Amino acid sequence: KNEVEQSPQNLTAQEGEFITINCSYSVGISALHWLQQHPGGGIVSLFMLSSGKKKHGRLIATINIQEKHSSLHITASHPRDSAVYICAVKPNTGTASKLTFGTGTRLQVTL
Amino acid sequence: KAGVTQTPRYLIKTRGQQVTLSCSPISGHRSVSWYQQTPGQGLQFLFEYFSETQRNKGNFPGRFSGRQFSNSRSEMNVSTLELGDSALYLCASSLSLAGGQETQYFGPGTRLLVL
Numbered sequence: 001k002n003e004v005e006q007s008p009q010n011l012t013a014q015e016g017e018f019i020t021i022n023c024s025y026s027v028g029i030s031a032l033h034w035l036q037q038h039p040g041g042g043i044v045s046l047f048m049l050s051s052g053k054k055k056h057g058r059l060i061a062t063i064n065i066q067e068k069h070s071s072l073h074i075t076a077s078h079p080r081d082s083a084v085y086i087c088a089v090k091p092n093t094g095t096a097s098k099l100t101f102g103t104g105t106r107l108q109v110t111l
Numbered sequence: 112k113a114g115v116t117q118t119p120r121y122l123i124k125t126r127g128q129q130v131t132l133s134c135s136p137i138s139g140h141r142s143v144s145w146y147q148q149t150p151g152q153g154l155q156f157l158f159e160y161f162s163e164t165q166r167n168k169g170n171f172p173g174r175f176s177g178r179q180f181s182n183s184r185s186e187m188n189v190s191t192l193e194l195g196d197s198a199l200y201l202c203a204s205s206l207s208l209a210g211g212q213e214t215q216y217f218g219p220g221t222r223l224l225v226l
Contacts, residue, residue, distance in 0.1 A: 043201060045217065099144070102153075103153045
């Protein structure tokens with residue numbers, strides 16, 4: 001079982017829809033990252049969380065440390081949001097712990 | 112401020128050859144991490160450097176190595192290339208905390224094809 005599980009693997013939405021992508025992890029963590037990867041490969045860091053909730057524009061990320069779960073929400077989705085969204089965790093096993101990635105959620109937003 | 116740059120962007124090599132990839136972090140960033148992305152394994156951590164020292168290493172064979180220079184620029188080297196080394200190699204920089212404990216800024220990646 002992977003340390004980081006994302007769902008769904010693929011998601012198609014119509015423009016304007018509210019989107020939720022989920023990330024569950026099995027280890028104690030010191031930080032969780034949400035990344036966005038567009039076709040062509042470039043990765044952009046969207047959020048880094050260790051507790052609570054963060055908002056940036058139409059994007060909201062939440063984390064529940066007790067339940068080992070995080071969600072990424074996109075409000076009023078737009079075709080330019082089409083990308084792969086990747087969750088990554090930093091286990092809290094010391095400085096030697098390695099950033100561990102989920103397999104990603106491929107989002108397509110259509111007109 | 113310029114972003115993270117990686118060179119070359121694309122590379123074709125044959126089995127058995129070696130390759131060196133370069134990463135220049137954002138000015139002022141002292142931590143550089145390297146990642147490999149393949150369709151089968153997804154994103155995997157390779158190694159992290161801070162102040163010219165390898166601070167952390169992923170589960171890759173010894174053919175994968177790296178170094179960091181005094182100006183924080185980093186290189187990674189893969190010797191005796193195998194077909195399975197074909198991947199997108201990404202580097203990311205951050206200010207100073209151990210990799211993953213602060214926002215990381217990714218470069219555009221180097222796409223390596225091994226024939």
